[in-house]
Amino acid sequence: MYPETKILGIRLHKISRRDLEKEVVSSLGAPRPLKPLFIATVNPSFVLKAQKDVSFKEILNHKTTLNVADGVGLKIADRSLEIIPGVDIVRLLLDKAELLGSEVHIVSKRDSLTPKGRMEYTLRAKYPKLVFSVKEEDSVVGGCDVLLCALGEVEQEKFIVDNMGRTRSRVAIGIGGSFDVITGAIKLPQTVYFSWFFRLIASPRRFPKIFRSVILFPLLFFSKKLLTRCNKVPIM
Numbered sequence: 001m002y003p004e005t006k007i008l009g010i011r012l013h014k015i016s017r018r019d020l021e022k023e024v025v026s027s028l029g030a031p032r033p034l035k036p037l038f039i040a041t042v043n044p045s046f047v048l049k050a051q052k053d054v055s056f057k058e059i060l061n062h063k064t065t066l067n068v069a070d071g072v073g074l075k076i077a078d079r080s081l082e083i084i085p086g087v088d089i090v091r092l093l094l095d096k097a098e099l100l101g102s103e104v105h106i107v108s109k110r111d112s113l114t115p116k117g118r119m120e121y122t123l124r125a126k127y128p129k130l131v132f133s134v135k136e137e138d139s140v141v142g143g144c145d146v147l148l149c150a151l152g153e154v155e156q157e158k159f160i161v162d163n164m165g166r167t168r169s170r171v172a173i174g175i176g177g178s179f180d181v182i183t184g185a186i187k188l189p190q191t192v193y194f195s196w197f198f199r200l201i202a203s204p205r206r207f208p209k210i211f212r213s214v215i216l217f218p219l220l221f222f223s224k225k226l227l228t229r230c231n232k233v234p235i236m
Helices: 017-029 044-052 054-063 074-076 086-100 116-126 154-169 178-182 192-202 204-232
Strands: 004-007 010-013 037-042 066-069 104-110 130-134 145-152 170-174
Touching: 010 044, 010 054, 017 066, 017 170, 037 054, 037 086, 037 104, 044 054, 044 086, 044 116, 044 204, 054 154, 054 170, 066 170, 074 154, 074 204, 086 104, 086 145, 086 170, 086 178, 104 116, 104 154, 116 130, 116 178, 130 204, 145 154, 154 170
Parallel strands: 037 066, 037 170, 104 130, 104 145, 145 170
Antiparallel strands: 004 010
């Protein structure tokens, strides 16, 4: 397995893009497993929510297969991490699924920024040979090779855990708003450092998540780091 680190008690894997691609290809080409390659794209907001949500913390620390760093704040916290944006992983999965003939199921919110119809249209245009279905939340999800869950952080990871036995997917991942980028609903800059600003402009309802990632996470991380250093200083 890959080296791990912990940031505020949450496990993250030190994995490169190349190794992640190998894991995806290997999982899609292997016999159907009892448990999928369960990928979490962990960002600073994930880390903060896991401080209060015990079941979510349990998922990230014990039930996911790979926790990939997705957020500049995590790179600042640990420079050895490679940032791999969730949207890049989704594109990788769609490319490989189309190539290998793997069946993809997508579960999205009814009030998603990207409507179901636009999602389907974009997928047919960009991946004409892809076998896929798009279902809205509360729909019954059947067997598939790849499960892309776009229900928002925490809810999507819990959905995957609750439905592992039913889907028996080879790969499962919570993808948040990745399709907003893929369909063009949100235009992101080339650099990941200011992507939060463009997401906020396109969807103001993201403000709480962006506030957690950009403001609260650095404050909590560095305050705890400073406190730890102070406790190690001997009292004269």
